[in-house]
Amino acid sequence: MIRSLFQRCLPLFTNRGFRVLLLLNVLLGMAYSFVGPFMSMFGTDAVRGAGMTPLHFGIFMTVTALGGVVIGTVLAHYSDSHFSRRRMLLLGSLAGVVGYACYAFLRDYYALLAVGTLVLGISSISFSQLFAHAREAIHHSGIPAREIPFYTNAFRMFFALSWTVGPAIASWVMVVFSYRGLFLCSAGCFLALMVAVWFTVPEAPPPGAKTARGESMFVVLGRGDVLAHFVGFVLVFASGTIGMMNLPLLVMKTLGGHESDIGIIYIIGPIFELPFMLYVGVLATRHSQTLIIRWGVAILLVYYTLLCLVQAPWHVYPLQALAAAATAVTAGVAITYFQGYLPDHPGSATNLYS
Numbered sequence: 001m002i003r004s005l006f007q008r009c010l011p012l013f014t015n016r017g018f019r020v021l022l023l024l025n026v027l028l029g030m031a032y033s034f035v036g037p038f039m040s041m042f043g044t045d046a047v048r049g050a051g052m053t054p055l056h057f058g059i060f061m062t063v064t065a066l067g068g069v070v071i072g073t074v075l076a077h078y079s080d081s082h083f084s085r086r087r088m089l090l091l092g093s094l095a096g097v098v099g100y101a102c103y104a105f106l107r108d109y110y111a112l113l114a115v116g117t118l119v120l121g122i123s124s125i126s127f128s129q130l131f132a133h134a135r136e137a138i139h140h141s142g143i144p145a146r147e148i149p150f151y152t153n154a155f156r157m158f159f160a161l162s163w164t165v166g167p168a169i170a171s172w173v174m175v176v177f178s179y180r181g182l183f184l185c186s187a188g189c190f191l192a193l194m195v196a197v198w199f200t201v202p203e204a205p206p207p208g209a210k211t212a213r214g215e216s217m218f219v220v221l222g223r224g225d226v227l228a229h230f231v232g233f234v235l236v237f238a239s240g241t242i243g244m245m246n247l248p249l250l251v252m253k254t255l256g257g258h259e260s261d262i263g264i265i266y267i268i269g270p271i272f273e274l275p276f277m278l279y280v281g282v283l284a285t286r287h288s289q290t291l292i293i294r295w296g297v298a299i300l301l302v303y304y305t306l307l308c309l310v311q312a313p314w315h316v317y318p319l320q321a322l323a324a325a326a327t328a329v330t331a332g333v334a335i336t337y338f339q340g341y342l343p344d345h346p347g348s349a350t351n352l353y354s
Contacts, residue, residue: 005278008147012154017137020200022158024089024130027196029159031096031189033166034173034182035103037266040245041252042179047107060113061245067117068124075125076351085133086201088347092126093197095119096190104183123190128351131155133201135339135346146285148339153281153332160277160327163270171263226341230352233338236297236330239304243323247307247316257313265316272324280328289337296329 012018035042043057079088099119106112134155138148173181251257251265284292303322310316335353342349 005282008150008282009154009278011141011143012151015141017141018151018155020196021130021134021137021155023196023200024193025155025158026162027189027193028126028130029162030166031100031186031193033163033266034170034186034189035100036244037167037248037262038170038174038179038182040249042182044249047109047112056109060109060116061241063113064116064120065241067121071118071121072124072128072351072354073348075122076128076347079125079129079132079347084203084205085129085136085347086197086203088125088129089133089197089201090194092123092129093190093194095123096126097187097194099123100183100187100190104180104187124354125351126190126193128354129347131335132339132346132350135350149284149289149333149336150278150281152336152339153277153284153328156332156335157274157277160270160273160331164267164274167266168263171259175259226352229338229341233330233334233353236300239300240330243304243307250307250310251313251316255310255313255316261313261316265313265320268317268320269324269327272321273327276325276328277332280333284333284336289333289340292329292333293337296326296333299326300330 012022039061040057043060044054047057075088075091079085099115099122102115102119103112106115131152134152135148138151143151170182170185173185177184247265248262251261252259280292299322303319303326306319306322307316310319335350338353339346339349342352
């Protein structure tokens with residue numbers, strides 16, 4: 001087992017394209033890890049004086065998310081038919097630099113809403129384009145198709161790796177430099193991502209240009225199987241978003257915790273995710289991906305049920321291992337699962353998932 005795992009992991013470090021993908025995943029993960037755990041606190045604390053009530057914050061997150069969906073969907077379609085992954089990644093990372101730099105200085109509700117919807121809506125394409133690029137790199141490497149879930153999970157593992165240190169650094173930055181320093185750090189990570197893409201990702205036309213040119217996302221969603229999976233994962237990720245947004249508030253406001261507790265909670269999960277990602281990736285090469293995804297959703301059900309019962313911040317700590325196991329499925333194998341439904345549209349498929 002260990003020898004087989006070592007042989008599978010070897011191309012991750014000997015293949016230049018794979019090494020580049022590992023680096024890009026770490027940089028993108030760091031960018032998100034700085035802001036993700038603290039967005040709810042930013043909205044309800046730092047901007048509340050400018051008119052952002054908890055209700056306004058809910059509207060803010062909904063509208064900005066919809067902006068990401070609409071803009072990301074349009075750009076994903078064009079990424080499969082007109083523009084290279086390199087150009088899309090450069091566009092997404094540049095938008096991340098501009099968007100989070102604006103978040104560092106703006107405190108007007110409507111200005112933040114506009115930036116979050118339009119600029120960060122463009123930036124949202126970064127994740128889906130990175131894993132669409134990963135799918136194509138795996139294909140060009142000659143690795144058998146049955147091994148794709150393992151390598152996708154391995155790349156996603158390095159995205160999680162950045163979350164083992166990102167929230168802890170972010171909590172320190174927030175204490176010392178407040179939210180301005182937090183968002184500037186995220187913008188800096190996107191800048192590093194843009195530089196890395198510029199020097200390491202080659203310019204190449206999208207391989208599915210001929211088949212992608214005439215098929216829009218609405219046509220794709222017209223397929224009953226794709227629509228059913230889309231709706232199912234919308235529900236799964238809705239629970240994840242609710243958890244991400246409200247867990248810091250639960251710890252701080254209800255359980256009487258500190259910013260350091262939030263940092264610890266968001267570190268524990270990724271630490272467990274690292275081995276789980278590899279293990280689930282191996283399982284996906286041997287067993288039905290559908291069955292694995294069902295188990296992942298079942299674990300999430302147990303996790304959120306137990307989260308309702310916690311009485312102190314430290315009670316949340318061990319539960320993050322359950323969240324990590326579920327994430328290894330819903331944020332790893334599920335990417336390959338969606339890409340398998342639309343093999344000629346890796347950009348649209350990954351965006352549909354994300």
